[in-house]
Amino acid sequence: MDGKKLYKARGSRILFGVCGGVAEYFNVDPTLVRLAFAAAVILWGSGFLLYIIAAIVMPEPPYDPMQ
Structure with missing residues (x-):
């Protein structure tokens, strides 16, 4: 297990960050998840x-203070 966790997106957020978070988790483009x-x-x-x-x-x- 690589320790990945599902979070809301912080940077690619449009409404609540759910689609962006799912996209980050699966390492795909957020636009594809939104579509x-x-x-x-x-x-x-x-x-x-x-x-x-x-x-x-x-x-x-x-x-993360670096973001």
């Missing part, structure tokens, strides 16, 4: 509720 999330919301509709839950549950990243 996939938008498609899921349009096609299935329940994605917005999952986003709100993730925004509440996902922790903020630890403070």
